[in-house]
Amino acid sequence: MDAVTIFIQAMNGIQYGLLLFLVASGLTLIFGIMGVINIAHGSFYMIGAYLAWSFMGWIGNFWLGLFVGVVVAFVLGLVLEFLFIRFLYDKDHLQQVLVTYGLILIFSELRSVIWGDDVHSVAIPALLDGSIQLTENLAYPVYRIWLSSVCIVIAILMFLGIQHTRLGMMIRAGESDREMTKALGINIGLVYRFIFALGVSLAAFSGMISAPISSVFPGMGGQVLIVSFVVVVIGGLGSIKGAMVAALLVGLIDTFGKVTTLHIFGVNIFPEMAGMSIFALMALILMFRPQGIFGREH
Amino acid sequence: MSISNRRQFLAGTSALAGLSFLSLAGCGKTTDSIRVGFMLPYTGTYAKLGMAIENGFKLALRELGDNPFGKSIEFFTVDDESNPSKATDNANKIMTRDNVDVVIGTVHSGVAMGMIKVAQETGSLVIIPNAGANAATGTMCAPNVFRTSFSNWQPTHPLGRIMVEDGHKKSVFITWKYGAGEEALASFREGFEAAGGEVIKELFVPFPNVEFQAILTEVAALKPDAVACFFAGGGAVKFVKDYAAAGLKSSIPLYGSGFLTEGVLDAQGDAAEGITTTLHYADGLQNPKNLAFREAYRLAYSEEADVYAVQGYDAGLLLIKALQETSGDLSKKAQAINAMEGAKIDSPRGPWTMSRAHNPIQNFYTVKVNNGVNSVVGTAWEGLEDPAVGCDL
Numbered sequence: 224m225d226a227v228t229i230f231i232q233a234m235n236g237i238q239y240g241l242l243l244f245l246v247a248s249g250l251t252l253i254f255g256i257m258g259v260i261n262i263a264h265g266s267f268y269m270i271g272a273y274l275a276w277s278f279m280g281w282i283g284n285f286w287l288g289l290f291v292g293v294v295v296a297f298v299l300g301l302v303l304e305f306l307f308i309r310f311l312y313d314k315d316h317l318q319q320v321l322v323t324y325g326l327i328l329i330f331s332e333l334r335s336v337i338w339g340d341d342v343h344s345v346a347i348p349a350l351l352d353g354s355i356q357l358t359e360n361l362a363y364p365v366y367r368i369w370l371s372s373v374c375i376v377i378a379i380l381m382f383l384g385i386q387h388t389r390l391g392m393m394i395r396a397g398e399s400d401r402e403m404t405k406a407l408g409i410n411i412g413l414v415y416r417f418i419f420a421l422g423v424s425l426a427a428f429s430g431m432i433s434a435p436i437s438s439v440f441p442g443m444g445g446q447v448l449i450v451s452f453v454v455v456v457i458g459g460l461g462s463i464k465g466a467m468v469a470a471l472l473v474g475l476i477d478t479f480g481k482v483t484t485l486h487i488f489g490v491n492i493f494p495e496m497a498g499m500s501i502f503a504l505m506a507l508i509l510m511f512r513p514q515g516i517f518g519r520e521h
Numbered sequence: 522m523s524i525s526n527r528r529q530f531l532a533g534t535s536a537l538a539g540l541s542f543l544s545l546a547g548c549g550k551t552t553d554s555i556r557v558g559f560m561l562p563y564t565g566t567y568a569k570l571g572m573a574i575e576n577g578f579k580l581a582l583r584e585l586g587d588n589p590f591g592k593s594i595e596f597f598t599v600d601d602e603s604n605p606s607k608a609t610d611n612a613n614k615i616m617t618r619d620n621v622d623v624v625i626g627t628v629h630s631g632v633a634m635g636m637i638k639v640a641q642e643t644g645s646l647v648i649i650p651n652a653g654a655n656a657a658t659g660t661m662c663a664p665n666v667f668r669t670s671f672s673n674w675q676p677t678h679p680l681g682r683i684m685v686e687d688g689h690k691k692s693v694f695i696t697w698k699y700g701a702g703e704e705a706l707a708s709f710r711e712g713f714e715a716a717g718g719e720v721i722k723e724l725f726v727p728f729p730n731v732e733f734q735a736i737l738t739e740v741a742a743l744k745p746d747a748v749a750c751f752f753a754g755g756g757a758v759k760f761v762k763d764y765a766a767a768g769l770k771s772s773i774p775l776y777g778s779g780f781l782t783e784g785v786l787d788a789q790g791d792a793a794e795g796i797t798t799t800l801h802y803a804d805g806l807q808n809p810k811n812l813a814f815r816e817a818y819r820l821a822y823s824e825e826a827d828v829y830a831v832q833g834y835d836a837g838l839l840l841i842k843a844l845q846e847t848s849g850d851l852s853k854k855a856q857a858i859n860a861m862e863g864a865k866i867d868s869p870r871g872p873w874t875m876s877r878a879h880n881p882i883q884n885f886y887t888v889k890v891n892n893g894v895n896s897v898v899g900t901a902w903e904g905l906e907d908p909a910v911g912c913d914l
Contacts, residue, residue: 224742225742228738228739228741228742231738232735232738232739235734235735235738236735238734239732239734239735335564335568340565340566340568340569341569341788342754342755342758342785342788343788344758344762344788344789344790346790354766354767354768356768358741358742360741360744360768360769360772360773361737361738361741361742361767361768361769362766362767362768363767364766364767366766367734436759436762436763436766437731437759438731438755438758438759438762438788440566440754440755440758441565441566441755442565442566442729442755443755446729446730446731477732477735478734478735479735481724481725481726481735481736481739482724482735482736482738482739494723494724494725495725497698497725497727498698498725498727498728498730
């Protein structure tokens with residue numbers, strides 16, 4: 224591998240990592256602030272992708288579709304919180320997993336009824352449908368560069384929002400002590416509902432902007448959920464900063480694992496075992512820091 | 522992750538209801554009906570394939586009329602969910618509880634292997650309408666197990682020869698890291714090297730991951746003459762689109778087993794233009810049998826037939842041979858097996874026969890994507906037979 228290839232591969236890894244961050248941040252936000260393990264998070268990602276596909280068909284405009292999709296996802300989040308999630312705050316994790324697993328089944332069936340089981344593809348919006356020539360025979364899709372920029376902007380907004388706004392303050396207060404925050408006159412139920420809807424929107428938004436490069440298919444939610452959990456666990460449950468660092472780590476390791484050739488004592492480590500690399504990383508980190516890189520000890 | 526608990530419960534209760542109904546109504550009537558069991562995926566990623574197979578199969582059986590040999594045909598279904606861990610249970614349900622004469626199943630190779638193990642104990646007749654695991658008609662082959670689709674060894678074997686003929690001697694092979702992908706790779710390598718080609722690198726993506734950017738960067742750096750690959754379904758759509766978006770399409774031609782473009786061409790759009798694949802069927806085959814089949818399928822189900830429907834249809838044709846030989850009494854197992862072994866199937870894919878290991882000896886076609894259609898440009902291999910390594914039949 225020459226320097227140019229390594230550089231491009233690093234770019235691939237970072238881009239993949241940023242996308243993972245976007246999905247995982249919603250998951251870690253909901254867990255960190257509300258204490259709810261939401262395994263239906265992947266379903267929202269899938270719903271987002273299917274929404275993008277539908278809206279592109281109905282509206283024909285990617286950007287308008289994106290906006291409508293986020294609004295729909297936000298409302299869906301509010302409704303779900305009202306119907307199911309708010310009863311889970313003082314329940315143990317097993318019950319949370321059971322309820323959200325139920326949601327996976329419901330959404331998977333609804334998806335089958337509404338959209339069918341086919342594979343679909345979403346066209347890249349004309350504005351971003353180009354490639355930049357990097358080497359003599361490799362081009363880099365502009366859409367992927369745009370995707371990375373969007374992820375970075377959202378990460379910054381999220382960080383600023385939580386650290387420097389009044390809402391962010393309420394959120395952090397609620398996270399530290401729910402009862403005390405209530406006593407101070409803050410409607411914590413409303414804050415939680417907002418957070419959950421935000422998490423759902425983040426997942427759906429990720430699904431929507433990934434749709435043009437990942438195609439739209441029934442099992443996509445499950446795939447992304449597993450990697451997101453790896454990211455969240457490595458970064459530390461509930462830590463946005465951790466999710467960012469872990470997502471980039473996972474993205475880079477996954478990328479280089481696939482293309483590196485490494486034999487140790489005649490045993491084919493890469494690429495033979497590349498599929499395991501991110502899980503090996505997770506095991507390694509949990510061995511030394513069971514709470515994750517930026518996780519707090521409980 | 523599979524859809525299980527609720528569905529399992531529902532399936533369980535309905536099965537219970539069905540069982541009690543059968544024991545009342547079915548008493549003493551068993552010889553008056555031909556009992557056909559479908560063990561196919563009706564939910565999950567492969568649901569569509571399961572349905573196409575069942576549709577194709579039933580279309581073939583229409584040839585027999587309503588009461589063939591004075592009997593009625595009873596259908597039993599089990600949704601195997603493409604879940605290998607439930608394969609043994611599901612196979613037992615349909616073979617032992619429903620006591621069917623023949624089982625049509627299934628799509629997923631892992632499930633098929635579980636099913637075959639059960640069939641070896643029960644001795645039930647099995648016709649596999651899709652699952653490609655080499656072992657099914659190799660190390661695990663059995664007198665009562667037949668296949669009407671392909672072995673994983675078959676579709677990528679002729680590919681190497683085509684590529685060398687096109688002047689590509691150095692190639693990279695890309696696939697998912699799982700059973701079918703590795704079997705496809707092994708057979709590609711065999712065929713390609715025999716034709717004088719060299720596989721300079723094998724690249725894998727964990728199944729069913731679809732993040733290909735790293736792999737594509739590596740391909741650009743390696744600069745092979747051509748790329749060969751094995752992908753299907755959603756992964757095939759994404760791979761083909763990413764390959765084009767990375768700008769590789771114009772400089773390094775893409776080849777693959779036919780599943781790369783089969784049934785997903787619409788979703789791939791322009792990115793698929795010019796891809797060359799090899800498969801035992803193509804929509805555009807111009808033989809009279811195929812034209813008639815496609816017309817009949819369209820009329821019956823208001824949709825276009827695909828390779829899975831053809832495999833199901835041929836499973837039906839194969840069963841008809843057995844029924845004709847035994848006058849509809851499949852309990853004469855030796856006779857039924859004999860008829861199926863000697864069967865010459867006049868299929869929409871062209872005529873084929875059974876190998877000693879019960880896998881089709883069939884033509885493989887060279888298919889090129891041209892203006893959004895899989896068009897046949899030639900026959901890549903006449904009468905290709907799986908080597909059936911480890912089968913003593």
